[in-house]
Amino acid sequence: MVTKNSYTENSKxxxxxxxxxxxxxxxxxxxxxxxxxxAPFKGEWSLIGSFVKEEESVTEAARRVMYQFTGLENIFLEELKVYSDVDRDPGARCISIAQYALIRINDYDKGQVEDHGAKWFALDQLPDLVLDHKCMISDALERLRETAIRKPIGFELLPEKFTIPQLQILYESIYQRKLDDRNFRKKLLSFDLLIKLNEKDRTTSKKGAFLYRFDNKKYKKLEKSGFSFVL
Amino acid sequence: MVTKNSYTENSKxxxxxxxxxxxxxxxxxxxxxxxxxxAPFKGEWSLIGSFVKEEESVTEAARRVMYQFTGLENIFLEELKVYSDVDRDPGARCISIAQYALIRINDYDKGQVEDHGAKWFALDQLPDLVLDHKCMISDALERLRETAIRKPIGFELLPEKFTIPQLQILYESIYQRKLDDRNFRKKLLSFDLLIKLNEKDRTTSKKGAFLYRFDNKKYKKLEKSGFSFVL
DNA sequence: GCAAAAGTGTTGAACGTACACCCATGG
DNA sequence: CCATGGGTGTACGTTCAACACTTTTGC
Known part of the structure; x- marks a missing residue:
């Protein structure tokens, strides 16, 4: 905030x-x-987004967008990166602050999402996207991979109650490689941050897998005293 | 980019x-x-910065500012975070994209910096700063600490030629704790990324410490093949 | 009774941590 | 000759990675 000698409308x-x-x-x-x-690119596939309004912060704008499309509040949402190349958008000079969000898909939300003209695509089946959105996605995926080993954000993508094999499949699909099930379970349980429930999920096997909840309160306490979750 | 039905001047x-x-x-x-x-806060201490101009990206703006104040180009500069609270700046609605930079101070630059009215402060002797700049600094320090263990960015703060004890003192001042000199040296040399020179620095001891250079080319190659520098 | 997924332990290798002494030299 | 900072090695504990079999139950 130095070179201009006054606040000016010019650089808005x-x-x-x-x-x-x-x-x-x-x-x-x-x-x-x-x-x-x-326009431009009306009708083409795009990330969801919005202009940031005068009376809201960037985070508020992103949460507003997320609410409009999914009906969800209090979701995991974190700033990714600013995209500001002068000619990134042929429609106008426009910078975009990309944010990545992790949400729990359930069938109710799925309907609402599609009512709003949005659609879920598997990572390897993404259509072409407008502007620099493909680039935002690959940066977001990289960030997700970096973050998911160091912070317990995987749980944001699963239902409140989940099984260990479910969590493992999630990590395998984030990192695109098989993990050893014994080592995964051992490491995970060693944090002592999962609460085992007296319920089983039997949708994927006859034996059924125990359901767990993530103990977020305990994690927050440990985090403050320097603990780090590393999978 | 959804809720507005056209690009509009309103949300600039x-x-x-x-x-x-x-x-x-x-x-x-x-x-x-x-x-x-x-104004407002004219004459108070502030981070260096500028408005982003219509015809430049945010990175270009930051590099311009860095060049104006220090005369340096090609420095380490990375985006930190967007600060966008609606009332963060009483002068006007203004968002700021904070960036952190690591530079090699040398005596020539020191003069130039001070000619531009800027001043170097030790971290624990910072004066009060305008707006949310104190907050930016503490976020930047946290980021520096996270990054310096995982990426070889410490070298950006040292001269091209440096000694291992110098590097250790740098890491000790970033993390505010003593490190074991044998373990530090062993770990560091195990990467095989330092080139030992046939010169010694005798400014800090009679025996003198060997100078090294960081082999950035080799690092870039290793990085591509999945190597990670972890101190 | 069998197919299919859940759950369980051990071992060797690699790495991190703690720790104490000799070396070279300028004054 | 001595004070000062530079440089070196070892032993122990922890963690990681690789690996195979038993359990449960719906069909």
Missing amino acids: ILVATDCIVFGFDEGILKLLVFKRRI | ILVATDCIVFGFDEGILKLLVFKRRI
């Missing part, structure tokens, strides 16, 4: 936010995209 | 960038700040 710029929304459904990591409603 | 916003500039001088980690030249 359009500011948008775009959300890279990850969901995990039927053992597959998916992304939410929709058909763009404004 | 002032966009600034502020730079958190770290330097390492006389064994002390320092930050570059300057006296703000515009």
Whole structure:
């Protein structure tokens, strides 16, 4: 804030936010995209997003967008990166602050999402996307991979109650490689952050797998005292 | 980019960038700040920064600012975070994209910096700063700590030729704790990324310490094949 | 009774951590 | 000759990675 000698209208710029929304459904990591409603590129696939309004912060704008499309509040949402190349958008000079979100897909939300013209795509089946959105997605995926080993964010993509094999499949689809089931379970349980329930999920096997909940309160306490979750 | 039905002038916003500039001088980690030249808060201490112009990206704006104040180009500069609270700046609605920079302080640059009204402060002797700049600094320091264990960015703060004890003192001042010199040296040399020179630095001891250079080319190659530098 | 997924332990290798002494030299 | 910082090695504990079999139950 130095070179200009006063606040000036001259340098006002359009500011948008775009959300890279990850969901995990039927053992597959998916992304939410929709058909763009404004020119240029009207009708093409785009990330969900909005211009940032005068009276809201960037985070508020992103949460507003997420609410409009999914009906969800209090979701995991984190800033990814600013995209500000001068000619990234042929429609106008516009910078975009990309944010990535992790949500729990369930059937109710799925309906609502599709009512809003949005659609879930598996990562390897994404259509072409407008502007630099493909680039945002690959940056977001990289960030997700970096973060998911160091912070317990995987749980944001699963239902409150989940089984250990489910969680393992999620991590396998984030990192695109098989993990050893004994080592995965051992490491995970060693944190002592999962609460084992007296319920089993029998949708994927006859034996059934025990359901667990993530003990977020305990994690927050441990985190403050320097503990780090590393899978 | 969904809820507006056209690109509109209404949501244009002032966009600034502020730079958190770290330097390492006389064994002390320092930050570059300057006296703000515009109202409100004219004359108070501030990070260096500028509004982002219509015809430049945010990164270009930050590099322009860095060049103006230090005369340096090709420095380490990375996006930190967007600060966009609606009332973060009483002068106007303005979002700021904070970036942190690591530079090699040398005596020539020191002069130039001070000619521009900027000043280096040790981290624990920072004056009060305008707006949310204190907050940017503490976020930047946290980021520096996270990054310096996983990426070889410490070298950005040292001269091309440096000794291992110098590097250790740098890491000790970033993390604010003593490190074991044998373990530090062993780990560091195990990467085989330092080139030992046939020169010694005798400014800090009679015996003298060998100078090294960081082999950045080799690092870039290793990085591509999945190697990770973890101190 | 069998197919299909859930759950369980051990061992060797690699790595991290703690720790104490000799070396080279300028004054 | 001595004070000062530079440089070196070992032993122990922890963690990681690789690996195969038993359990449960719906069909």
